[in-house]
Amino acid sequence: MVSTNPFGEFRVACEVALRKALSELHPEATDRSLLLNEPPNRSFGELSSNVMLELAQSRSQDTPKKLADQLVPLIHADGVPAIRAVKTAGAGYINFYADFTELSRMTIDSIRSLDSRYGSVRTEKPMSIIVEHTSANPISPIHIGQARNPILGDALARVLEARGHRVSRHFYIDDVGRQVAVAAFGYRLIEKPSPMDEKPDHYIGTIYTITSCIVEISRLKRALQQAETLSPEKTMQLKSSLREWNQVADEFRKKHPRLFKLLLHQLPLDEDVEARINALNRAYEAGEPEAKRLIRETCGLSMQGLKETLSRVGVCFNSWDWESDLVWNGSVRDVLENLKKTGYVFSEGPVLEFDANKVAEDFELKENLAVKKDHEIPSLTLVRADGTTLYTTRDIPYTLWKFKQAEKVINVVGADQKLPQLQLKLALWALGNEKHARNLTHFAYSLVNLPGYTMSGRRGRYISFDEVVDEAIRKALDEVEKRSPSLSEEEKTKISRNIGIGAVKFALIEVDPTKPVVFTWDRVINFERNSAPYIQYSYARARSIMRKAERRVLEADSSLLIEPVEQDIILKLSKFPETVIDSADNLKPDAIADYVIALADRFNSFYNAIPVLNTSSASLSDARLALVESVTIVLRNALSLIGIEALEKM
RNA sequence: GAGCCCGUAGUCUAGUCUGGAUAAGACACUGGCCUGCGGAGCCGGAGAUCUGGGGUUCAAAUCCCCACGGGCUCGCCA
Incomplete structure (x- = not known):
């Protein structure tokens, strides 16, 4: 007999036999769902039950051992080819021994005939599932801290497929946001030289870090010039940030002298830079052609490198989803409108906030979401004062879009993003998408750190996935x-x-x-x-x-x-x-x-x-x-x- | 300050969801094994008050509470 799950057959045979015997002597014990465990070693058989240890609690006159001895003769295993023997042992365990003639034959025959399909047991409820994973910023290479993501995400997708689900792998390209504008700004400033012998994602990553570093230093310096008006703590804080960024600058000056000099030379170091970067960000969200060309070019270059890295380690995707598309096609705006109608959005001047906590309370979700009753879930900022949106805001229409194509969505996202992932789920509740909210899973994983410090793409402090693989x-x-x-x-x-x-x-x-x-x-x-x-x-x-x-x-x-x-x-x-x-x-x-x-x-x-x-x-x-x-x-x-x-x- | 996650031999981990028999592996340490199919291997030894303290239970690494240590979060960043 060929079975997709040989040990499962044995398990079921034992369970049936055990339940039958229990129903004769102790019918009250049969409603337990977990009757069988795997014993610590094979001298106790292949499966074992401790129901008698539990049953003895309510019948103080009988020891578990005695109860087990009474039950075992009633367990009829003779007719079942998979079970060789049933014995009592220890304090009152009932141990089931497999018939290896049968188990061996079934296992080996099944494996050899099912071959590459062995291990794949189709679920009774196959679903269409989107696994979104990796979704790294398109402005720096994947570093080893993030690399846990594609590896886990890909394995997850493969395992779900083996279970008979229809799985689609999605990479969400986060091309909207300030950090992308910073990278593109720097890239344009030095007149877009193409990467020489460097991988394009590493190249853009370097430009991004240097640009952001120089901008940051000049900002901090300007802030410190008004030191008289600042509190001593604030001054200390600014100085310490400045020290850190200066250190980053030194590292990059040494590692990439040519690019560093070039960027330092070109960057205007007044408040104007930041305004221009923000303007670029706004222009991109607004879909202005020039901004679109520039940022898509920058991201495209970087994505080329990311794709190379991923495909070399055998991680592939069915869909590359550009975040900006959701902004341009109006779905971000539509969702914002709908969200406003729910009454869970309040404004602070031009800024829009989503009251996640109130949703959790009104729908009585806290216990279910493992949030303490009196813990206040912070509100989520949906729209900045300048009218641009934030990452999690855009994630709401993206999630709804994913649910148009799949019944279940699994987001492989670091545990550091638990709060935004929770807020996202609550937004779905608020919008009346209970079913989707329930089928949205945040697959959280802890970040990979280096001994002594946390990796930071922004600070250029990381070991890239590429160099680890190399x-x-x-x-x-x-x-x-x-x-x-x-x-x-x-x-x-x-x-x-x-x-x-x-x-x-x-x-x-x-x-x-x-x-x-x-x-x-x-x-x-x-x-x-x-x-x-x-x-x-x-x-x-x-x-x-x-x-x-x-x-x-x-x-x-x-x-x-x-x-x-x-x-x-x-x-x-x-x-x-x-x-x-x-x-x-x-x-x-x-x-x-x-x-x-x-x-x-x-x-x-x-x-x-x-x-x-x-x-x-x-x-x-x-x-x-x-x-x-x-x-x-x-x-x-x-x-x-x-x-x-x-x-x-x- | 508040919340979440983690804590198992010198080191790295499994087991924790679903309590149950002797806490399972690997590295490092150590004693053996190449005239049998690949020694990136195998067999053995030593090494753990399962972070600490309470509690629940016939039974706790596992569940609950409190401490401590590490990581993360609490942004008009992502």
Whole structure:
């Protein structure tokens, strides 16, 4: 029998048998939903129930052990091929032992016949889902702090697809806003020289940082000139900012002397600069042709670099959504009008504010949104005094637009943006889009920091994703040269690329996204510590056996696989579909990473202890070969879900 | 000041949602294993008062409260 979820079959069989017995003795206990757990080790079976420990609470006269002993004879597992035995143990656990003849056969047959589809269990409720991720500013390269975003977002999309959802990946190009105007302003000022040998996103990033740095310094200096009118604290604060920006300036003067000099020379250093930058921003929102040309050109250049970075690590998108389009086509204005009609918008002079807190209270949403009752949610500024809009304002029509195409929207956005994401959701409530509000998920991840400081695109203080990938590939090439000198140059290049990129991705995905990560080079390029090369190595070893065998096993007798290390692998293989379900339904891409390490571990133990090709009988060899083949399929499928390529050789 | 997230061997992490049997891995440290299929490997050893303190429970790394430490947020930035 082929099953999309072999361990699930065993689980259901145990649950049915257990419920039936419970309904005879303790009908009140059957309404519990979670009856079975995975025991800490296999001497306690493959599944275990502690219902009796709980049941004993209400029946003080009976010990859990006694209750379990009474129940077990009523659990009829004889007719169920998947269950070998049911026993009581310890304080009153009921342990279910799988029949490995059956489980092995079902698992291996299913994997070999489903092949690349093994692990994919279609949900009963497939949805159309938009995963918006990365959405990096189109004025600087993606840095390693942000890189967690595309990696998590892409894995999430892949896992959801495996679950049978229709997934569309969207990149939101944030080309409206002051920072873009700053970059474009600087770029035009130096008469738009094209990037020489530099990646265009790095090039624009440098121009942006230098421009913003010089503008900032001159602003701070002007502010300090009125020191007499300022409070001492304010003066201190300004001085400390000035010190920081001067430091940034020094760094850039050294790193990019030519551009720095050029920009310093061209930039008028009076208040006029800022006014002109703001004017450019206004002109762009208003859709004036010249501003459009300039800013689209600047962003286009940068996006070219971002796309290159993303596509080289295997992250692709279905849609590139320009934020400015929403402004120009009037949907931002329309949403503002609608929002005003809700009564949740108040004005402070020309400034419009959205009363997020009142929405949360009126709709009684605080508890649901994990906000404390007496915690006041800050209001959201929708429109500036000069009439321009803000990021989150524009995110409202964008979100509505996304919901025209999908039932569910997942925004992969850093945890630092929890508040605006909450305000966005409340805006949907206010607008009467309850259903959309409920189907909007902020997939939050903690930022990646460098030891000692936070990365800042604006300050140009970051390690770019590109250089991390480059370095990882370089390190991988060293290792390949050392370990596999006989491979062709072409193979070495391809392999080290895959190893390097895999290592970077793995480092970013293996940690629970809510946990903060401190970036260290060691984390990525120490291949003893980084598990990705280990997993790829395990795969290469397995494939090597397959190649040496020079035959495809048609009929394998899985009942010959009686070694504990073999059964450990089979058990793990049988659980892969459940892992994918958990990963997709609970949005846990990191669960796949944990799984694949554990499978590789078990395979390596097996590899070391058990011969596959030199066995006493051909049928045993066939059975083991089928097992090895199954391991290769599942390793490949699992790696593919987290966007890492499996390698034939390395 | 207020709110959110995180705290598990020297280091990095899994387990926390859904309480249950001996807290699971990796790095570093350490003792073994290449005439069997790839040693980026395998087998073993040592190393953890699960940040601290209360509470709930037959049972707490897991749930609740309070402290402490780290990160983030509270902008007419994104």
